[in-house]
Amino acid sequence: MLLPAVIVLTFVTVFPLIYLFWTSLHKWEFGAAEKAFVMFANYLRMVQDTRFWNSVLLAMLLIGMAVGLQTGLGLIISERLHQSFKGKNVIRILLLLPMVSPPVVVGVMWRMFLQPRLGIVSYLLSLVGIKNPWLANPKTALFTIAVVDTWQWMPFVILMFMAGLASIPDELTEAAQADGAAQYQIFRYILLPLLKPVIIITVLFRVIDTIKIFPKIFIMTEGGPGTATEIMNFYAFRTTFQYSRFGYGSTLSFAIFVICMLLSIGIISSLKVRSE
Secondary structure: OOHHHHHHHHHHHHHHHHHHHHHHOEEOEOOOOOOEEOOOHHHHHHHOOHHHHHHHHHHHHHHHHHHHHHHHHHHHHHHHHOOOOOOHHHHHHHHHHHHHOOHHHHHHHHHHHOOOOOOHHHHHHHHOOOOOOOOOOOOOHHHHHHHHHHHHHHHHHHHHHHHHHHOOOHHHHHHHHHOOOOHHHHHHHHHHHHHHHHHHHHHHHHHHHHHOOOHHHHHHOOOOOOOOOOOHHHHHHHHHHHOOEHHHHHHHHHHHHHHHHHHHHHHHHHHHHHHO
């Protein structure tokens, strides 16, 4: 009964990956009459490519900033929303709005908001003495992308954490309150340890999605200024479709797949160790 699903999965996932790896073993550039089989020469070139390693570093920095912000703020907000108060359902609905917005719309909207002269965000920050071309400054462009990504996807993190909090029996917190535990003690010693499996799975989802982030970077910075926001997948895109180096672009793309797999295995392994 699993055979139809296996066949579909093979054609839409496994076969393209095999073809991608096969293409990565060739020198294939625009204007070439045919592919030239070069074995692992593209991978050797990639290892020596400082621009590639810079894109890896930028991707790791983006993951650290974006996923760190989303996880930290998500824990704080989900813990507050787990409690009963007036207007709770309205806030929940409003939190969903960024998440359901298409990434292209988010990129265009925030590029307008951060426009140095006419952007509403830049204007509001200037009122408190903060003036900076956020997307044009190499020192702040990547952090700005991380903040925008956090704005869009933190609702997903909050929903995951709220679902995890809802699964924790109320008897545990009620017993702690009866023993005189403060709210932060209940969260630190009861809720947070029980929530760790959900946190790890959520971080896994967000790490993979952050590595694949493309529309916001393409619209807001186009990988710039210079290469300040040129993370791995954007460098692979430029190499393949702007520089027309299809073989080397396939090598970079397959490397991104391997990195995603290694990160996923590492995060899942930490979940298994913690559960044991």
